Amino acid sequence: xxxxxxxxxxxxxxxxxxxxxxxxxxxxxxxxxxxxxxxxxxxxxxxxxxxxxxxxxxxxxxxxxxxxxxxxxxxxxxxxxxxxxxxxxxxxxxxxxxxxxxxxxxxxxxxxxxxxxxxxxxxxxxxxxxxxxxxxxxxxxxxxxxxxxxxxxxxxxxxxxxxxxxxxxxxxxxxxxxxxxxxxxxxxxxxxxxxxxxxxxxxxxxxxxxxxx
Amino acid sequence: xxxxxxxxxxxxxxxxxxxxxxxxxxxxxxxxxxxxxxxxxxxxxxxxxxxxxxxxxxxxxxxxxxxxxxxxxxxxxxxxxxxxxxxxxxxxxxxxxxxxxxxxxxxxxxxxxxxxxxxxxxxxxxxxxxxxxxxxxxxxxxxxxxxxxxxxxxxxxxxxxxxxxxxxxxxxxxxxxxxxxxxxxxxxxxxxxxxxxxxxxxxxxxxxxxxxx
DNA sequence: TTTTTTATTAATCATTTGTTTAGTTCATAT
DNA sequence: ATATGAACTAAACAAATGATTAATAAAAAA
Numbered sequence: 061x062x063x064x065x066x067x068x069x070x071x072x073x074x075x076x077x078x079x080x081x082x083x084x085x086x087x088x089x090x091x092x093x094x095x096x097x098x099x100x101x102x103x104x105x106x107x108x109x110x111x112x113x114x115x116x117x118x119x120x121x122x123x124x125x126x127x128x129x130x131x132x133x134x135x136x137x138x139x140x141x142x143x144x145x146x147x148x149x150x151x152x153x154x155x156x157x158x159x160x161x162x163x164x165x166x167x168x169x170x171x172x173x174x175x176x177x178x179x180x181x182x183x184x185x186x187x188x189x190x191x192x193x194x195x196x197x198x199x200x201x202x203x204x205x206x207x208x209x210x211x212x213x214x215x216x217x218x219x220x221x222x223x224x225x226x227x228x229x230x231x232x233x234x235x236x237x238x239x240x241x242x243x244x245x246x247x248x249x250x251x252x253x254x255x256x257x258x259x260x261x262x263x264x265x266x267x268x269x270x271x272x273x
Numbered sequence: 274x275x276x277x278x279x280x281x282x283x284x285x286x287x288x289x290x291x292x293x294x295x296x297x298x299x300x301x302x303x304x305x306x307x308x309x310x311x312x313x314x315x316x317x318x319x320x321x322x323x324x325x326x327x328x329x330x331x332x333x334x335x336x337x338x339x340x341x342x343x344x345x346x347x348x349x350x351x352x353x354x355x356x357x358x359x360x361x362x363x364x365x366x367x368x369x370x371x372x373x374x375x376x377x378x379x380x381x382x383x384x385x386x387x388x389x390x391x392x393x394x395x396x397x398x399x400x401x402x403x404x405x406x407x408x409x410x411x412x413x414x415x416x417x418x419x420x421x422x423x424x425x426x427x428x429x430x431x432x433x434x435x436x437x438x439x440x441x442x443x444x445x446x447x448x449x450x451x452x453x454x455x456x457x458x459x460x461x462x463x464x465x466x467x468x469x470x471x472x473x474x475x476x477x478x479x480x481x482x483x484x485x486x
Numbered sequence: 487t488t489t490t491t492t493a494t495t496a497a498t499c500a501t502t503t504g505t506t507t508a509g510t511t512c513a514t515a516t
Numbered sequence: 517a518t519a520t521g522a523a524c525t526a527a528a529c530a531a532a533t534g535a536t537t538a539a540t541a542a543a544a545a546a
Binding site: 239 | 401479
């Protein structure tokens with residue numbers, strides 16, 4: 061059985077044993093729901109239906125198990141994000157549309173992810189440094205296309221970081237407020253997801269209006 | 274000494290003892306920085322320089338201390354927010370400007386607040402129900418003015434919840450990403466705050482462009 | 487002053503929690 | 517078939533943690 065290595069670049073084709081997967085799945089689910097500190101090793105053992113000692117047998121410590129999960133989650137998340145950004149074949153407006161659709165679908169499928177990532181990142185920003193895809197965003201085709209539009213006089217000029225930030229803000233933030241939005245609007249989870257689905261079409265239009273001269 | 278009461282509406286003029294304040298201040302600072310579970314009662318005792326038993330003497334339990342702090346923090350936060358929304362004398366565009374300025378200043382002064390509120394709310398959305406100001410937002414003058422503009426044909430029509438969500442998104446979300454933004458843009462804390470200050474002027478313009486026909 | 491209430495302290499309790507150990511079962515290779 | 521190492525288990529350990537207690541000091545009321 062091959063031990064996982066944080067520095068490795070291909071995580072996909074590693075031979076995990078059955079129990080190892082069970083532990084990781086349960087741990088990820090619990091870490092996402094309750095955060096690192098509120099999750100106990102016994103919680104994880106119970107949820108994954110394995111013996112407590114197996115956690116340390118496979119992952120040495122709770123901390124290390126968490127870091128592995130954090131790395132894999134970040135990696136998967138960022139990979140999916142960068143995919144759209146760097147497509148040479150699509151226009152900026154198409155990318156905006158694809159972004160909205162893809163990210164919103166992604167978060168609907170895994171709604172606890174943004175809060176988890178941002179929250180645990182606050183305590184440990186170093187884990188982000190290790191991600192090769194991080195710095196790539198600002199050098200992506202997406203940003204380049206925006207700057208081209210500025211040069212052509214089609215788009216208003218503003219530091220690209222503002223542009224990228226705004227796109228992510230209107231996509232991601234509503235999910236982090238879902239308890240509040242659902243409360244004040246009296247929405248069920250299904251209603252809320254419909255509202256988010258609505259935004260897939262609205263967001264690209266909003267962003268274009270924001271930047272267009 | 275008057276015991277704090279969660280149902281009371283005026284929290285401002287209660288007579289707290291010296292130690293009580295010291296405990297609350299330390300606890301709030303720690304809860305904001307590390308969250309509920311990662312903060313121990315001994316952390317709080319050390320930070321506030323009081324005897325461990327004083328925490329239970331004044332607040333009965335860690336949980337109750339947390340709930341009091343949560344309530345007061347939420348109350349203060351929401352009060353400040355609603356202030357701008359319901360001013361009858363200002364126009365929508367002025368409100369947008371005031372919003373951006375006030376909220377951004379507020380969060381620069383207390384940058385851990387949004388993540389803390391949203392994160393702990395996820396685990397316990399009920400505490401939000403108790404806040405009288407919550408539901409008021411959608412019935413505020415701010416929303417009414419937007420809907421008026423729609424009727425007049427000045428603004429594009431969209432469910433007001435989207436409008437409010439967007440405004441808050443572009444204001445608040447960047448702060449929650451501050452570790453990421455600082456990392457990929459190589460910014461110091463000072464640089465980052467300058468970037469946020471820049472946004473005070475940009476956001477109102479963006480929002481107007483978003484909704485204007 | 488004396489009495490009574492309030493505030494504070496050090497020590498202790500009972501659980502919880504992360505981790506380890508010593509022993510057992512199971513699978514595989516020789 | 518047997519030897520060897522990996523996978524698994526029940527039990528236990530040590531430290532941490534939320535909470536309480538019994539005793540004392542300080543303040544307020546009588």
